[in-house]
Amino acid sequence: MTAIDTIDIATATTPTAPASPSRRRGLLRQLIDSKKALTGLVLLALFALLALLAPALAPGDPSLINSTGSRAPSGADWFGTTAKGQDVLALTLWGARSSLFVGFTVGLVATGVAILVGLASAYFGRVVDDALTLVTNIFLLLPGLPLLIILAAFLPPGTSTVILVLVVTGWAGSARVLRAQAKSIRGKDFVAAAVVTGERPLRIMFREILPNMASVVMTTLLGCVIFGIGAQAGLEFLGLGDSSVVSWGTNLYWASNDGALMTGTWWAFVPSGLCIALVAFALALVNYAVDEITNPRLRNRRVRRARRERRG
Numbered sequence: 628m629t630a631i632d633t634i635d636i637a638t639a640t641t642p643t644a645p646a647s648p649s650r651r652r653g654l655l656r657q658l659i660d661s662k663k664a665l666t667g668l669v670l671l672a673l674f675a676l677l678a679l680l681a682p683a684l685a686p687g688d689p690s691l692i693n694s695t696g697s698r699a700p701s702g703a704d705w706f707g708t709t710a711k712g713q714d715v716l717a718l719t720l721w722g723a724r725s726s727l728f729v730g731f732t733v734g735l736v737a738t739g740v741a742i743l744v745g746l747a748s749a750y751f752g753r754v755v756d757d758a759l760t761l762v763t764n765i766f767l768l769l770p771g772l773p774l775l776i777i778l779a780a781f782l783p784p785g786t787s788t789v790i791l792v793l794v795v796t797g798w799a800g801s802a803r804v805l806r807a808q809a810k811s812i813r814g815k816d817f818v819a820a821a822v823v824t825g826e827r828p829l830r831i832m833f834r835e836i837l838p839n840m841a842s843v844v845m846t847t848l849l850g851c852v853i854f855g856i857g858a859q860a861g862l863e864f865l866g867l868g869d870s871s872v873v874s875w876g877t878n879l880y881w882a883s884n885d886g887a888l889m890t891g892t893w894w895a896f897v898p899s900g901l902c903i904a905l906v907a908f909a910l911a912l913v914n915y916a917v918d919e920i921t922n923p924r925l926r927n928r929r930v931r932r933a934r935r936e937r938r939g
Contacts, residue, residue, distance in 0.1 A: 657920045658913075667912030674906055678723035685717035689873050697892050707894035710885040718878050719898045725874035726856055726903070729786060733793040733855030738848045740798040745805030746832040749813045760806075766799035775858065779867035789859055789868055797854050801847045808843045812836050842921035849914040853907050860903050875899040 658664045677684070693712035700707040706715035748759040778792040812818060813836065821831045837844070862868050863876025870877055882888075882896035 658916060661916040661920065663912045663919070664916035667909040667916070670905060670909035671913075674723055674727060674902070674909075677720055678727050681717075681720040681724055685714065685720050687717075689713065689717035689721040690871075697890075697895070699892075700894050706898050707892070709881065709895050710887070710890075710892070711881075715878075715894055715898055718873055719875070719902060721873045722875040722878050722899060723902065725786065725872055726859060726876065727906070729790055729793070729859045729874070730852050730856035730906070732790050733797060733859075734848050734852030736790070736794045737798040737851045737855070738801060738844065740794065741801035741805050741847060741851075742837065742844065744798070744802040745809050746836060748802075748806045749809030750828060750832050750836065752813075759802075763799045763802050763806075766796070767803065769796075771796055772861075775862060776865070776867060779862050784867075784869040786869065786872060789862060792862070793855050793858050797851055797858070801851060804847060805840065805843060808840050809836055812839050842917055845917050846914055849910050849917070853910050853914075856903060856906055875903050 690713060695708055695712040697710045697712075698704055698708045704714060704716070706719060708714055709718070744759050744763065748756045748763075774796050775792060778795065779788065782788045782792065818831060818835050821835050826835075859868070859874070860876035860879065863870075863874060864879045864883065866880055868874070868876060868880075870880060876899075878899040879896055882892075882899075885892075885895065887893070887895035
């Protein structure tokens with residue numbers, strides 16, 4: 628079960644006409660004007676920039692072991708060093724590259740699979756809907772963590788394996804949400820008109836139905852990215868990832884193996900854990916802002932609050 632399962636399907640916006648470019652531009656403008664979204668986007672941009680600049684900011688192999696041993700943060704080593712003498716700042720910067728890559732790749736692929744399953748199930752209905760719903764329910768009923776552990780343990784270690792495992796276990800909840808939204812749009816007049824005029828099914832699904840699901844798709848994507856980053860860190864912390872790859876999860880794994888918690892060397896695990904929490908927090912802010920803009924109840928509440936603030 629992923630973070631997507633917490634979305635309230637009943638409060639999702641159900642459009643009554645095709646989304647126009649001006650309407651989409653209005654949504655983007657509101658998103659930029661939102662303090663929550665802007666804060667989240669700035670944090671994400673900062674982490675992405677640090678990940679891209681990691682080779683320049685911390686050149687060399689961050690996992691190289693030396694004889695200096697564990698040192699507390701200081702002017703020479705801002706984040707301190709691990710028990711193996713590795714620079715924690717370098718490990719954190721290089722770990723951002725792998726963790727963000729895996730998280731956003733899992734989010735994009737899992738959301739893509741969910742969109743295909745949800746649209747096909749809603750548009751074709753009957754046998755196709757029954758079959759895809761059955762497959763989706765099977766994946767939803769399977770316990771997520773044990774399935775993650777089993778797949779990761781028996782597949783060859785590597786980043787591609789982690790991505791595959793997380794996509795396999797993370798698409799079903801999103802597909803259920805998108806299917807519910809697509810089915811509500813499937814019965815609209817403009818979709819029926821497209822069917823009558825002989826439009827091809829793929830064109831109807833991706834040109835008529837999907838644009839009207841933009842807000843739900845964005846929320847789904849953000850939830851899948853949060854799931855990808857958190858689940859990757861969890862797998863690698865359990866030793867089921869590729870320990871030779873530097874990521875926030877492997878940083879936590881090696882800190883645990885070196886007994887950082889027992890020896891009180893908090894600087895070995897706090898930076899990576901804090902980065903995971905901050906990225907998840909940034910994505911959650913953007914997610915909440917999208918929901919606040921597109922959900923009528925939350926939008927009306929925000930308008931009333933803004934009016935009260937102006938009066939005060």
